[in-house]
Amino acid sequence: MLPAFALSLLLAAASPTPRPGEPIYTEVHEHTLVGELSVLPDPARHPAVIVLDEAGIPQTGTLTNEGYATLSLAYYGVPPLPRTLDRVPVETVSRAVDYLRALPEVDPNRIGVVGMSSGADLALLAAIHDPRIKSVVLLSPSAYVWFSPTFDGETARSQWTADNVGLPFLAPDQRVLANLAQAYQSHGTFAFRDLYDASLAVAPPGEVAQATIPAEKFAGPILCVAGDDDRQWDSVGACKTLAARRTAAHRDGADQTAIEQGAGHVFVLSSHPLPDVVPAGGELKLRLGGTPEANARGAADAWGRMLTFLGKTL
Numbered sequence: 001m002l003p004a005f006a007l008s009l010l011l012a013a014a015s016p017t018p019r020p021g022e023p024i025y026t027e028v029h030e031h032t033l034v035g036e037l038s039v040l041p042d043p044a045r046h047p048a049v050i051v052l053d054e055a056g057i058p059q060t061g062t063l064t065n066e067g068y069a070t071l072s073l074a075y076y077g078v079p080p081l082p083r084t085l086d087r088v089p090v091e092t093v094s095r096a097v098d099y100l101r102a103l104p105e106v107d108p109n110r111i112g113v114v115g116m117s118s119g120a121d122l123a124l125l126a127a128i129h130d131p132r133i134k135s136v137v138l139l140s141p142s143a144y145v146w147f148s149p150t151f152d153g154e155t156a157r158s159q160w161t162a163d164n165v166g167l168p169f170l171a172p173d174q175r176v177l178a179n180l181a182q183a184y185q186s187h188g189t190f191a192f193r194d195l196y197d198a199s200l201a202v203a204p205p206g207e208v209a210q211a212t213i214p215a216e217k218f219a220g221p222i223l224c225v226a227g228d229d230d231r232q233w234d235s236v237g238a239c240k241t242l243a244a245r246r247t248a249a250h251r252d253g254a255d256q257t258a259i260e261q262g263a264g265h266v267f268v269l270s271s272h273p274l275p276d277v278v279p280a281g282g283e284l285k286l287r288l289g290g291t292p293e294a295n296a297r298g299a300a301d302a303w304g305r306m307l308t309f310l311g312k313t314l
Helices: 004-009 060-065 091-101 118-129 174-185 192-202 205-211 235-248 292-313
Strands: 024-030 033-039 046-053 069-073 106-116 135-139 160-162 222-227 256-260 277-279 285-287
Touching: 033 060, 033 091, 046 091, 046 118, 060 069, 069 091, 091 106, 091 118, 106 118, 106 292, 118 135, 118 160, 135 235, 135 292, 174 192, 222 235, 222 292, 235 256, 256 292
Parallel strands: 046 069, 046 106, 106 135, 135 222, 222 256
Antiparallel strands: 024 033, 033 069, 277 285
C-alpha cells in the first residue's frame, strides 16, 4: 500500500502536437483497459513493454525513447477498475497484451512486463497465466499473494483473482494490524514491513506454500531488483525465494537479480528519489526505507540493468 498521492499520476494527458521524433502519447480507456500508450512516430514494429507502477508513469516516455512501445497500465484506483487493491483480476494484463498485439506499431511476439511493488506481483502472476509475455522485470516485489489492504473491517480477502476466483493469500496479523490503526489515529509513522513480516511469521506452513507465487511456472527470463532497506516488505527475501524456486525447476538460465545497497521500496520508476518517510494521506506517514541519495544511486543502476535485460530478452 503506497501513498495516496501516488495514484494521481496513473493517467497523463495525451500530447496533441509532438515534435518530430518525440513519443506520441495516447490515453487508453476501453472498458476495463485504462492507461497511457507511448510510441515513436516511425514505421517500425517495436517490442512492447507494459508498465505496472503504483507510483505513476514518469518513465514511460523514457522507455519509448529506448525503442519500446510502452503501455502504462492502471490496475486499480481508476474507474471502472477496482477502487483499491482488492480482488484485482490478473487478466487485466492479458487484456493489455491483446491491445498491444493488435497495434501496427508493435511486434506481437516481443511483449514484456515491468512491475513495481504490487505491480511486480501482478506482472509475475500475469506472466504465469499468459505465455505471450516473453520477459518480466520485478522491482521491489513480494514473493507472496497478500491480503487486500482495504482495512474496512470486513473478512480478509485476496488482492488478486484469476478466472474470477480469489488466489490463495496470507492474512494479516491482527496484533500488528492494531498497531497500524493506532499509528493512523495518533498521526504516527508506520512501516508496512512490520505487518507483512509478522503475518508471514504466524501463517501456517501450508498457507504459506499455497500463497507463494509459483515463479517456476513462467518459462521466460526474470530480472528481480530490490533495495536492502525496503521497509514496505522484504523484497530482497522475495527475490531470493523466487530465484530458489526457479533454480529448483531449472528455469533460471537467463534470470538476473540485483540488490541495491541502502535503497528503499520506491526508487526505480519514481520521477524524484523519495525520502525514507512519506505522507500517506491524512496524518499517517509511511516508512518506505532508503535515503534520497541511496535511492538515486539504486535507481541509476537498476535502470541500466533493466534496459540491458529488456534489450536481450525482447
